[in-house]
Amino acid sequence: METKITTKKELDYVFTVRDVSVSYGDFTAVKNVSMDMFKNNITAFIGPSGCGKSTLIRSFNRMNDLIPNAAVNGEINYQGINLYDKEVDPVQVRRRIGMVFQKPNPFPKSIRENITFGLKVNNMTDNLDDRVEKALTQAALWDEVKNDLDKNALDLSGGQQQRLCIARTIAVEPDTILMDEPCSALDPVATKKIEDLMQILVKDFSILIVTHNMQQASRVSNYCAFFTTKATDDGRRTGELVEYSDTKTMFTNPSESLTEEYISGRFG
Amino acid sequence: MNNSQLLKGSKKERELKELAFLTILYLCVTVAIVTLMTLIYDVISTGYSRLLSDYELGLINKVTIDNPKDFLTSLDSRDPLKAGIGPAFAGTIWLMVIVIASTFPLGAGAAIYLQEFAPRNKLTRFIELNLTNLAGVPSVIYGLMGLAVFVRLAGFGRSVLSGGLTLTLLILPVVIVASREALKAVPDTIRQGALALGSTRFQAIFRQVVPSAIPGMVTGMVLGLSRAIGETAPLIFMGALTYVNYYPDTPLSGFTAIPIQVYNWIGYPQSEWKDTSSAGIILLLGLLLSMNALALIIRNRFEKDW
Numbered sequence: 001m002e003t004k005i006t007t008k009k010e011l012d013y014v015f016t017v018r019d020v021s022v023s024y025g026d027f028t029a030v031k032n033v034s035m036d037m038f039k040n041n042i043t044a045f046i047g048p049s050g051c052g053k054s055t056l057i058r059s060f061n062r063m064n065d066l067i068p069n070a071a072v073n074g075e076i077n078y079q080g081i082n083l084y085d086k087e088v089d090p091v092q093v094r095r096r097i098g099m100v101f102q103k104p105n106p107f108p109k110s111i112r113e114n115i116t117f118g119l120k121v122n123n124m125t126d127n128l129d130d131r132v133e134k135a136l137t138q139a140a141l142w143d144e145v146k147n148d149l150d151k152n153a154l155d156l157s158g159g160q161q162q163r164l165c166i167a168r169t170i171a172v173e174p175d176t177i178l179m180d181e182p183c184s185a186l187d188p189v190a191t192k193k194i195e196d197l198m199q200i201l202v203k204d205f206s207i208l209i210v211t212h213n214m215q216q217a218s219r220v221s222n223y224c225a226f227f228t229t230k231a232t233d234d235g236r237r238t239g240e241l242v243e244y245s246d247t248k249t250m251f252t253n254p255s256e257s258l259t260e261e262y263i264s265g266r267f268g
Numbered sequence: 269m270n271n272s273q274l275l276k277g278s279k280k281e282r283e284l285k286e287l288a289f290l291t292i293l294y295l296c297v298t299v300a301i302v303t304l305m306t307l308i309y310d311v312i313s314t315g316y317s318r319l320l321s322d323y324e325l326g327l328i329n330k331v332t333i334d335n336p337k338d339f340l341t342s343l344d345s346r347d348p349l350k351a352g353i354g355p356a357f358a359g360t361i362w363l364m365v366i367v368i369a370s371t372f373p374l375g376a377g378a379a380i381y382l383q384e385f386a387p388r389n390k391l392t393r394f395i396e397l398n399l400t401n402l403a404g405v406p407s408v409i410y411g412l413m414g415l416a417v418f419v420r421l422a423g424f425g426r427s428v429l430s431g432g433l434t435l436t437l438l439i440l441p442v443v444i445v446a447s448r449e450a451l452k453a454v455p456d457t458i459r460q461g462a463l464a465l466g467s468t469r470f471q472a473i474f475r476q477v478v479p480s481a482i483p484g485m486v487t488g489m490v491l492g493l494s495r496a497i498g499e500t501a502p503l504i505f506m507g508a509l510t511y512v513n514y515y516p517d518t519p520l521s522g523f524t525a526i527p528i529q530v531y532n533w534i535g536y537p538q539s540e541w542k543d544t545s546s547a548g549i550i551l552l553l554g555l556l557l558s559m560n561a562l563a564l565i566i567r568n569r570f571e572k573d574w
């Protein structure tokens with residue numbers, strides 16, 4: 001199903017997705033997704049478990065390349081460049097399009113080294129200390145850790161770890177941040193901090209977030225995409241995009257009855 | 269169904285079973301510990317006097333050439349009271365250095381390749397299967413292989429180099445398997461986190477995954493090493509000398525090692541040799557126990573709970 005938002009110009013899109021299907025071996029996890037995502041906005045992916053949200057978001061920075069039998073068909077254009085073009089280097093893609101994972105995954109090293117690793121591999125080694133401070137400040141973590149930057153990152157709380165992961169992602173100055181359920185391992189206070197942080201970051205970055213939490217989607221996102229699964233002929237379930245619109249419309253006046261049922265909690 | 273029976277069970281029966289089980293466990297542990305302690309006590313009580321120098325024992329008040337000063341440094345001798353373990357001790361140190369120098373790059377390299385880079389195909393699976401099998405091959409086979417490959421083919425002779433490389437072959441499978449386990453224990457999320465920051469696969473593996481796995485890899489290596497220095501059979505089959513009265517000074521020197529020396533001494537009929545061999549065993553035990561302790565310390569201090 002195709003949903004187009006045509007109020008803005010092509011240039012304002014960070015991703016334009018055309019007929020994208022992602023499969024693992026002969027199993028199609030999500031199929032025929034077409035949508036355009038806006039720059040400097042927060043787009044939320046919602047939908048029941050197994051509908052392919054993670055699968056899809058991983059194909060936006062070619063993390064799917066790491067899964068041996070995953071295949072992406074269709075076109076994902078990032079600022080006009082087809083991400084799956086032969087000429088495109090996945091390492092450069094991931095440098096421009098950062099990712100924050102569901103479970104905080106800091107490196108088992110000091111807080112400082114967690115940030116400098118990305119800087120070093122990207123040859124951004126001038127003013128390391130300033131860059132570390134800037135990233136941690138942007139991630140709203142600086143005040144909490146500035147006095148023990150050499151502390152092991154694994155000794156931070158879960159919420160701090162996740163903000164550290166956000167900090168190391170923005171340190172390498174990407175354009176876009178993908179977040180796959182970044183708050184699902186966090187308590188409400190830490191979640192609030194991350195949500196507030198997203199509102200600040202969105203001024204500089206385009207953000208894509210997968211979330212299971214309807215309230216979160218409605219609170220933080222400007223645009224919202226709802227996916228669901230449908231049974232295929234062979235009895236397996238393939239994910240599809242049902243509806244994609246601005247968040248307000250989606251939550252007050254969804255055009256699909258499936259969306260309404262999901263949002264109001266009647267299924268999923 | 270009768271609801272009043274639902275959660276009931278005889279408390280006495282449960283406690284009895286638990287007690288029986290615990291008793292069996294304690295018995296097993298006790299047997300093992302008592303055996304070990306008896307052995308250690310026996311060895312120490314017969315051997316400790318030889319470990320001290322005559323000077324320390326107060327038998328003489330001046331160290332002269334005729335009265336060898338120290339068991340640990342003096343040469344072997346036909347006289348059990350003068351025989352020292354010096355050359356064998358030095359041989360064992362040489363072996364350790366050679367084993368470490370060759371096992372570390374080979375073991376870590378093979379493990380990193382197999383775990384992180386190798387394609388998952390039939391060939392890799394075949395190699396993996398054989399690694400596990402090799403770990404179970406009797407050690408004399410390695411001795412024969414060392415004789416054929418290092419002593420004869422490579423022309424290293426019956427040298428400490430040949431001995432060290434033979435022991436390397438012996439422990440390599442175990443070290444590779446242990447190092448792979450250490451790499452496997454590093455969660456995939458670390459690899460993904462590194463790659464998501466725009467690092468190459470190489471950078472992700474060598475700057476994040478391998479450093480996180482180093483404590484586990486070193487632990488495996490220390491345990492392998494402690495097995496290597498206790499081995500006698502492969503060295504004897506390889507043709508290590510049994511009577512050596514000089515210190516090996518190059519990798520191509522002939523050598524003997526502590527377990528060979530002890531094995532040799534035990535074979536002599538005079539009862540005084542018993543004390544001398546016990547002293548050698550104490551030294552070997554001390555080396556083994558401190559290496560195992562080192563492995564434990566590394567594991568406890570540096571290994572991470574993810």
Ligand SMILES: Nc1ncnc2c1ncn2[C@@H]1O[C@H](COP(=O)(O)OP(=O)(O)OP(=O)(O)O)[C@@H](O)[C@H]1O
Nearest residue numbers: 024029047048049050051052053054055056067212
């Ligand atoms: N590595 C993989 N190999 C094979 N199948 C996979 C793999 N990862 C996911 N799948 C399958 O693809 C489908 C979509 O999975 P995905 O993880 O994208 O769902 P999701 O929408 O993120 O679910 P959740 O909300 O539970 O995270 C599921 O049927 C899943 O079993």
Ligand SMILES: [Mg+2]
Nearest residue numbers: 053054055180
């Ligand atoms: Mg998911």
